[in-house]
Amino acid sequence: MTEISFDIIGFDLDGTLLDTSMELAASLNHALDSAGRPQVDEQSIRSLVGMGARHMLEMALEQSGGSDKDLVKSLMPVLIDHYEANLGQNAPAFAGLVEAMDALQDQGIKLAVVTNKFESLAVKLLTTVGMIDRFVTVIGGDTMGKGRSKPKRDPIDEMIRRCGGMVDQTPAAFIGDSIFDIKAAQNAGIANVAVSFGFLYQPVEELGADAIIDHYDELVPTLVKLGS
Template sequence: MTSPFDIVGFDMDGTLLDTSGDLAAAVNHALASAGRPPLTVAAIKPMIGGGARHMLAQGMAATGGCDDDELDVLHRRLLDHYEANMVVHTAPYPHALDALDALAARGVRLAVVTNKIERYAAEVLATLGLSDRFACLIGGDTLGAGNAKPSPAPIHAMIERCGGGRAAFVGDSIYDVRAAKAAGVPVIACAFGFLDRPVAELGADATVDDYRELLPTLERLAAA
């Protein structure tokens, strides 16, 4: 059986993997070092998606604010903590691996396009034994400053590095949707992700509540 798409790309945090526990722990480590109260995982989830500094800036804003100099110091503390504790709680979402297997069996080339620092993303995938499933990995720093999502540049690079062809993208944030739309690629939003607004307001071409819905949703998008 073949697929209507040659390439399917995935965001990482809140899409392929539930990384919220480990990211929240890193944010709270940085907040604690600044004498701030901890935030719940639920409060931090909507802050995820725009990169670690953006996530921390929102955490600091929620607990009293800070200036750029303090944010620089705390950002480094967050990264150091996260680098040492990246895969404590992180795991794939239910049925995600089954969906990847089904796509691969149809000859689809798979990719990860994330705003996470590339070497961190690579380590997470390697630790979970997932690296070999993907034809390419593009991180938030892979293409240089200004070329992370919502720029279309990483989506264009994904298609090029995967050898070209018809592509679709799966994500959970406005950054994912805007990047894919700007690149002219259909995009599916995950209703279970780290949403900062109702999933219907992201403007995706389709949504899924579970990875068991991904293949039929891709087929419907292609037919449309």
């Protein structure tokens, strides 16, 4: 195998590492049902996730009769409690991911997760599915403080520091499925790859990523090319 020149590879979580759409749909529907709102199907949920649980809930409410701050505030604990109680029960890894991570780790590359999900939930999810030990660090949307999550560069910079690298010097790349992921990587000045199988708000070609993959079988050769 041709050697990859990146020392650190970061991943988004929902829609990038794991297909969490079924779990998110179940918890969102639980909250909507408690408010007497119609439920969303699994396909529709894919267009709502990626920008955090609150945004997902707000959008679902808007589409089913309207939303307001008080309603969102009352339903958020209902959604989060259900989600946390069922975390990792139905969140499969995308095809080829495990093999791709094995190949990266065989080269001594450090892996990390940077997500806009709450850090505690991200850690619990990765622990439940048996992946937590693969990652040097897990950075959540609340880790850096208010207003410092993706698409800001702050969590990407922190990822590099926690992996023992130097910001703006250590070669790193980030893999994601949303404009927040790609913009965060671009703002931090690192290489980026978009996955076409994630929770996309727009055509993957419009994200402006350095490269696009349709399957994790393509990740290693893509990183080789990006690093050359």
